[in-house]
Structure formats: C-alpha cells, structure tokens
Amino acid sequence: MSRASEDSNRRMLRARDEMDRSYAEPLDVPTLARIAHVSEAHFIRTFRATFGETPHRYLQRRRVERAMWLLRSTDRSVTDVCMAVGFSSLGTFSRVFAEVVGEPPSAYRRRGPLAAVPSCFGMRWLRPSEHSSGTEKPGAVPAP
Known part of the structure; x- marks a missing residue:
C-alpha cells in the first residue's frame, strides 16, 4: 500500500470515527470533510471508495x-x-x-x-x- 493510500485511509477513518462517536449530533459533509482535511467532493468520493457506501x-x-x-x-x-x-x-x-x-x-x-x-x-x-x-x-x- 502506498504512502498516499495509507494517508487517505487514515483521513477517512478519522471522519468515520467521528461519526461513530457523535452519531446523534448534526453531522454534515462539510464538517466531516474538514475533519478528514479534504474537499467535500473528494471526501464523498473517497469515503465511498474506502467503505463501500456514502457518508450519509x-x-x-x-x-x-x-x-x-x-x-x-x-x-x-x-x-x-x-x-x-x-x-x-x-x-x-x-x-x-x-x-x-x-x-x-x-x-x-x-x-x-x-x-x-x-x-x-x-x-x-x-x-x-x-x-x-x-x-x-x-x-x-x-x-x-
């Protein structure tokens, strides 16, 4: 696995961990993308590729x-x-x-x-x- 791929996975895991911790709070794509330190469009695309479903x-x-x-x-x-x-x-x-x-x-x-x-x-x-x-x-x- 390349360094870039590992970094991307870590970013997506950081956002998913926040969803697991704060599922009852209002979470939106802009907030989660900021947590992952990526753009909103990149976040949605990469999250789906990583976990097989959209963040929503x-x-x-x-x-x-x-x-x-x-x-x-x-x-x-x-x-x-x-x-x-x-x-x-x-x-x-x-x-x-x-x-x-x-x-x-x-x-x-x-x-x-x-x-x-x-x-x-x-x-x-x-x-x-x-x-x-x-x-x-x-x-x-x-x-x-």
Whole structure:
C-alpha cells in the first residue's frame, strides 16, 4: 500500500470515527470533510471508495443500529429514540429504519427484549448490513 493510500485511509477513518462517536449530533459533509482535511467532493468520493457506501448512508445505518438497541432494551417511545439517535423527523426515521431493518420501528420493538448473549455476537447479529434490501434478517451475511 502506498504512502498516499495509507494517508487517505487514515483521513477517512478519522471522519468515520467521528461519526461513530457523535452519531446523534448534526453531522454534515462539510464538517466531516474538514475533519478528514479534504474537499467535500473528494471526501464523498473517497469515503465511498474506502467503505463501500456514502457518508450519509453510513451515518444513517449507525443511527439505526443504535435505535435498534434502544427500542429493544428500553421503554423509551419511538419518538424519543428517534430524537436520541440524531434524526429530527419521525417520518424520516421510520422510513430509513424500515429500509435498513426491513420492518418499522414499532414492529421491531414488538419482538421483545434482547436475549442475553455475548455483546460481540449480539452486535454482529443485529448490525444492519450495508447490502441489505430490507428483506434479509439483520446480521445475515448476504449471498455472493
């Protein structure tokens, strides 16, 4: 791997780490591009090439991942969960959640509390796939 490639990967990881840390905060491309020390257009293009999805989609999936846990581990309302993970509109939250998970937040919550399993297994099983069309089970490995 070339020095330039390593530097680019580090810059993208810096921005992705910020999204992981501050997913509930309002994050936009200009802010993330500044964190990565690149232009906005270069950031979007390079992030997608590095991680296989746009920064916006990554942030949406990260927020939905956290919402999945909150919906099944707390008694907070769907609206409260929506706001807590960084969405500002319940409609957008419900639409994105259904796209990523395959069912609306209220239906997902009705599955009941999460089973007691090692956290590493649970996190992998529940992590929404970036390749999911909404028809696969969360955490399932997509067919080649």
